[in-house]
Amino acid sequence: MIMKKELWKIITTAIRQSDNSPRWLKEIGDMAYPNVVALPNLGNETPVGYARPYVTNKLVKADYLDFLREQIRLEPRGPEWSEILRVKLSVLQPFVGRQVLMADFYYQTHRAVLYINPETGQLFHAEHD
Secondary structure (H helix, E strand, C coil), rough: CCCHHHHHHHHHHHHEEEEEEEEHHHHHCCHHHHHHHHHCCCCCCCCEEEEEEEEEEEECCCHHHHHHHHHHHHHHCCCCCCCHEEEHHHHHHCCHHHCEEEEEEEECCEEEEEEEEECCEEEEEEEEC
């Protein structure tokens, strides 16, 4: 999805809605649109600084939620990871059959993903390290 100025405005609002966003994510959220689209694309190497956010419009499918349930049951990465998946399953369930905006952000070795309801522009979930 091509990042347009209107989309960047929705995303920056979502960053501000997340109470526990890391400092680096807030900093990228404060960037002006021309500065954001001028950032380098994420490549195979770890970026030295910020990479351009990657935004997708994803359809939430029931089979993906089934996959999450199976991973929770198997606990292949331990109970902490299963809890992360439980939260993700819970927040995505109301969106089955609907589109959600996913905005991926990268700074050095850090990553954040914001899940935004495209109908309302509201942030409904955030993941970051």
